[in-house]
Amino acid sequence: MGPGPINADPRVLRAMSAQLLGQFDPVMTEYMNETQALYRDVFDTSNEHTLLVDGTSRAGIEAALVSLIEPGDRVLVPVFGRFGLLLAEIAERAGAEVHVRHVEWGQVFTAEAIEQAIVETRPQLLAVVHGDTSTTMMQPLAELGDICSRHGVLFYTDVTASLGGNAFQADAWGLDAVTAGLQKCLAGPSGTAPATFSPRAAAVIRSRSHVEAGIRETGDVLAHRPIRSNYFDLSMLFDYGGARRLNHHTEATTALYGARECARLLVDEGMSAAIERHRLHGSAMLAGVQGLGLSVFGDLEHRMNNVVAVWIPDGVNGDEVRGVMLNDFGIEIGTSFGPLHGQVWRIGTMGYNARKDAVLTTLAVLEQVLRRSGARVAGGGGVGAALDRYDDAARPGVSPETGSMSAASAVAGPRLAAS
Amino acid sequence: MGPGPINADPRVLRAMSAQLLGQFDPVMTEYMNETQALYRDVFDTSNEHTLLVDGTSRAGIEAALVSLIEPGDRVLVPVFGRFGLLLAEIAERAGAEVHVRHVEWGQVFTAEAIEQAIVETRPQLLAVVHGDTSTTMMQPLAELGDICSRHGVLFYTDVTASLGGNAFQADAWGLDAVTAGLQKCLAGPSGTAPATFSPRAAAVIRSRSHVEAGIRETGDVLAHRPIRSNYFDLSMLFDYGGARRLNHHTEATTALYGARECARLLVDEGMSAAIERHRLHGSAMLAGVQGLGLSVFGDLEHRMNNVVAVWIPDGVNGDEVRGVMLNDFGIEIGTSFGPLHGQVWRIGTMGYNARKDAVLTTLAVLEQVLRRSGARVAGGGGVGAALDRYDDAARPGVSPETGSMSAASAVAGPRLAAS
Numbered sequence: 001m002g003p004g005p006i007n008a009d010p011r012v013l014r015a016m017s018a019q020l021l022g023q024f025d026p027v028m029t030e031y032m033n034e035t036q037a038l039y040r041d042v043f044d045t046s047n048e049h050t051l052l053v054d055g056t057s058r059a060g061i062e063a064a065l066v067s068l069i070e071p072g073d074r075v076l077v078p079v080f081g082r083f084g085l086l087l088a089e090i091a092e093r094a095g096a097e098v099h100v101r102h103v104e105w106g107q108v109f110t111a112e113a114i115e116q117a118i119v120e121t122r123p124q125l126l127a128v129v130h131g132d133t134s135t136t137m138m139q140p141l142a143e144l145g146d147i148c149s150r151h152g153v154l155f156y157t158d159v160t161a162s163l164g165g166n167a168f169q170a171d172a173w174g175l176d177a178v179t180a181g182l183q184k185c186l187a188g189p190s191g192t193a194p195a196t197f198s199p200r201a202a203a204v205i206r207s208r209s210h211v212e213a214g215i216r217e218t219g220d221v222l223a224h225r226p227i228r229s230n231y232f233d234l235s236m237l238f239d240y241g242g243a244r245r246l247n248h249h250t251e252a253t254t255a256l257y258g259a260r261e262c263a264r265l266l267v268d269e270g271m272s273a274a275i276e277r278h279r280l281h282g283s284a285m286l287a288g289v290q291g292l293g294l295s296v297f298g299d300l301e302h303r304m305n306n307v308v309a310v311w312i313p314d315g316v317n318g319d320e321v322r323g324v325m326l327n328d329f330g331i332e333i334g335t336s337f338g339p340l341h342g343q344v345w346r347i348g349t350m351g352y353n354a355r356k357d358a359v360l361t362t363l364a365v366l367e368q369v370l371r372r373s374g375a376r377v378a379g380g381g382g383v384g385a386a387l388d389r390y391d392d393a394a395r396p397g398v399s400p401e402t403g404s405m406s407a408a409s410a411v412a413g414p415r416l417a418a419s
Numbered sequence: 420m421g422p423g424p425i426n427a428d429p430r431v432l433r434a435m436s437a438q439l440l441g442q443f444d445p446v447m448t449e450y451m452n453e454t455q456a457l458y459r460d461v462f463d464t465s466n467e468h469t470l471l472v473d474g475t476s477r478a479g480i481e482a483a484l485v486s487l488i489e490p491g492d493r494v495l496v497p498v499f500g501r502f503g504l505l506l507a508e509i510a511e512r513a514g515a516e517v518h519v520r521h522v523e524w525g526q527v528f529t530a531e532a533i534e535q536a537i538v539e540t541r542p543q544l545l546a547v548v549h550g551d552t553s554t555t556m557m558q559p560l561a562e563l564g565d566i567c568s569r570h571g572v573l574f575y576t577d578v579t580a581s582l583g584g585n586a587f588q589a590d591a592w593g594l595d596a597v598t599a600g601l602q603k604c605l606a607g608p609s610g611t612a613p614a615t616f617s618p619r620a621a622a623v624i625r626s627r628s629h630v631e632a633g634i635r636e637t638g639d640v641l642a643h644r645p646i647r648s649n650y651f652d653l654s655m656l657f658d659y660g661g662a663r664r665l666n667h668h669t670e671a672t673t674a675l676y677g678a679r680e681c682a683r684l685l686v687d688e689g690m691s692a693a694i695e696r697h698r699l700h701g702s703a704m705l706a707g708v709q710g711l712g713l714s715v716f717g718d719l720e721h722r723m724n725n726v727v728a729v730w731i732p733d734g735v736n737g738d739e740v741r742g743v744m745l746n747d748f749g750i751e752i753g754t755s756f757g758p759l760h761g762q763v764w765r766i767g768t769m770g771y772n773a774r775k776d777a778v779l780t781t782l783a784v785l786e787q788v789l790r791r792s793g794a795r796v797a798g799g800g801g802v803g804a805a806l807d808r809y810d811d812a813a814r815p816g817v818s819p820e821t822g823s824m825s826a827a828s829a830v831a832g833p834r835l836a837a838s
Contacts, residue, residue, distance in 0.1 A: 002441055004669070005439055005441060005442065005669055005670075005672060006439070007438055007439060008438065008439050008673075010438075013435075013436045013437075013438070013673070014436065016432075016435055016436060016673060017432045017433065017435060017436040018432075019426055019427065019429075019432070020424055020425070020426055020427050020602075020608055022421055022424060022751045022753075023424065025745065025751060054474055054475050054478070054609075054610060055473055055474040055478060055650060055668075056473050056650075056668040056669050056670075056671055057668075057669065058649065058650055058667075058668050058669075059473070059474060059478075059650050059668070062648065062649060062650045066648075081633075082633030082634070083633070085631065085632040085633040086631060086633060086649070088632070089631055089632060089649055090649045090650075093645065093646070093647055093648060093649055094647075095647075134633070181669070183439075183669055189439055189671060189672050189673040189674070190473075190668070190669040190670065190671045190672060191473060191610065191671030191672075191673060191674045212504065212505060212508055213504040213507070213508060214500075214501030214502070214504040214505060214553070214756050214757050215501070215756055215757065226512065227512070228512055228513075228514075228647060229481065229485075229512060229648065230477065230481060230505070230508055230509045230512055231474060231475075231477055231478050231481045231509075231651075232650075247756070248477075249474075249475040249476075249477050249478070249609070250423070250424055250475050250476065250477075250600070250602055250609040251424075251475075251609065252475055252608060252609045252610030252674075253424060253608050253609060253610075254427075254432070254435060254608035254610060254673070254674075254677070255608070255610045255671075255673075255674070258673070326444065332441045332444060334441075337633050337634055337666070338633050338634065
């Protein structure tokens with residue numbers, strides 16, 4: 001029940017236990033095509049260039065950035081948590097002139113602030129995290145595509161933490177490049193990074209195209225300045241997954257089976273239904289931790305559905321609580337990074353763990369462990385508030401939005417004191 | 420039965436279907452430690468820095484090269500097949516001044532030729548493939564460590580195709596950096612690259628150490644010129660897998676379970692026994708294809724145990740034969756790359772497929788398909804020769820070496836003519 005990785009859906013693990021196929025077996029190439037199509041639905045895009053990078057979610061980030069950035073390019077990164085810092089760091093290593101803007105952790109940027117920074121720095125690329133798990137905040141993206149388009153800026157986002165649990169529309173929002181991972185709302189294991197690229201981004205990448213000496217054919221044009229990485233050269237991945245089927249890495253078959261099943265489960269459920277499920281269980285968890293008397297970190301207006309950060313009460317040893325929950329109850333929750341390390345717990349409700357029983361059990365256990373750690377805690381306060389939330393949601397005429405209002409009003413609630 | 424990826428051992432797939440653990444769960448960090456220890460046995464090394472790169476085998480190559488090479492460094496790559504070209508290409512993209520030496524495909528280099536090239540080019544790094552599946556050849560490495568040591572050159576090899584099926588001793592042979600993959604003799608799926616680094620290589624990598632802004636602590640010293648990649652920054656992987664447990668990528672849990680099981684199976688069998696198993700079944704396959712009247716490609720003195728390349732007989736459509744074998748009999752064999760594409764078939768006997776029944780069934784099917792494709796073929800010639808080979812090996816006093824001599828003498832045998 002941490003901020004991810006979380007339990008995988010058992011159906012994903014079963015899919016991954018299938019025997020391997022050769023990468024050019026027609027059944028395998030058809031699986032690759034199917035998987036591309038499924039991720040078009042997940043990303044809500046018609047981009048031809050929708051594919052998997054064989055590595056964890058930061059491999060997807062690096063593939064996008066190193067393929068889009070030419071050394072010396074200006075890149076603007078609005079940072080509202082640790083993963084914004086990561087985008088900046090990866091862009092720097094790719095040779096970019098990186099410009100960073102900061103807001104306080106727990107907040108997000110206004111569209112105006114980002115447009116102003118674009119005007120000031122005239123970047124080739126805007127790179128922004130959608131949901132930053134380190135703070136649980138989610139940057140609104142819907143207005144940024146138009147801004148980028150007006151200023152001739154490529155628009156990239158990482159949706160590892162948010163995809164599948166929060167509204168996202170790659171095409172409607174004007175995204176040029178999007179990368180993700182499986183280990184959050186997609187209910188799979190870390191190790192595969194789904195990604196999608198607009199025709200505009202693909203043209204930039206194609207202009208740096210390269211074919212390896214070992215498999216080069218007459219007529220292959222080689223870019224003057226190829227992409228700095230072979231493994232992350234997206235022009236090669238386009239040729240591998242596309243009609244030419246030019247050999248690149250040996251496809252990670254088991255990982256592909258898993259990624260395909262993650263997408264199938266979401267698409268079968270319906271993306272809207274999946275997002276609504278995350279909203280429901282996320283709001284029940286929020287109501288529950290507030291019902292226990294805990295204070296929530298950050299701007300709740302911009303919280304992701306699938307993770308909540310709560311202040312660790314004064315006098316309570318956060319790591320000890322986490323240890324007891326994990327070792328005695330088998331439930332993992334997280335802390336955070338940098339300025340929030342040891343200050344907050346992060347509790348997730350995502351993917352296979354966006355379930356009523358998972359929410360209620362976690363709250364029941366948290367109450368017990370808080371009490372044993374010396375905190376004053378209202379018996380049944382957490383589970384009760386969550387159950388109320390589920391009842392509200394089930395009652396006709398009460399929208400999930402309205403239902404969660406009572407929770408939001410409790411943001412500034414008192415922090416628990418240790419007794 | 421191709422050159423890999425091949426069927427995974429079902430025990431590996433079962434291990435991969437276990438539920439996920441958080442990456443800092445003590446059980447998980449203990450698995451990480453265990454896996455490092457197991458790969459020390461597989462690589463035959465005492466290197467502390469033995470770890471997994473979360474990506475396919477070429478991710479391991481790129482991690483090693485980009486972490487060891489500073490832009491402008493001279494790198495020497497002796498090329499005897501496609502994967503040598505790949506090392507050169509990855510080194511070039513890492514900013515190296517790459518010097519390449521070639522031998523004809525089907526041959527390997529003498530130690531003298533490599534030493535002479537070192538004297539001529541004075542590289543910081545020698546990068547050479549151990550077994551190059553594109554030609555099935557295996558470069559002898561045992562003498563190169565001393566040569567590199569005398570000339571102050573770092574010594575790197577990729578053993579993806581050879582490890583587990585052929586003798587390999589990282590420490591005794593003086594290797595500084597070694598990378599591998601699971602999809603050959605390790606009987607697992609592509610997607611994880613085990614790797615090991617000598618103290619000398621680790622010192623070079625450590626000198627370029629970097630800690631991400633999001634998790635940096637007071638006292639962390641940052642290198643003036645960090646490694647060009649974040650994902651492949653081995654100094655970060657050292658901190659992640661080592662005592663500091665500094666967060667980097669989200670460990671690919673399922674892949675780690677698989678990599679751990681691959682190594683456990685090999686270590687339980689005993690590395691020598693595993694190599695002997697590959698030698699036995701590889702020599703039976705060699706005897707079998709020669710018994711069918713096929714000619715074998717390359718210098719058999721330097722062939723890997725686990726894959727054989729045979730000339731496609733004149734008048735036979737190689738891809739059609741492969742298609743019939745795959746679609747009608749469910750057996751995959753490969754062709755090769757570049758100058759060998761469409762000229763040879765590559766037939767593997769590796770990992771889970773280094774088994775008597777797999778060898779005999781493949782030979783029985785190949786005979787049927789060859790006959791239907793119009794080739795003249797001796798009925799029972801392949802299976803008979805392989806069975807003789809197994810009988811020889813089982814008879815006391817006949818060593819596997821001696822048993823394979825008869826096969827080696829048939830190298831120059833006549834190529835089949837289509838009838």
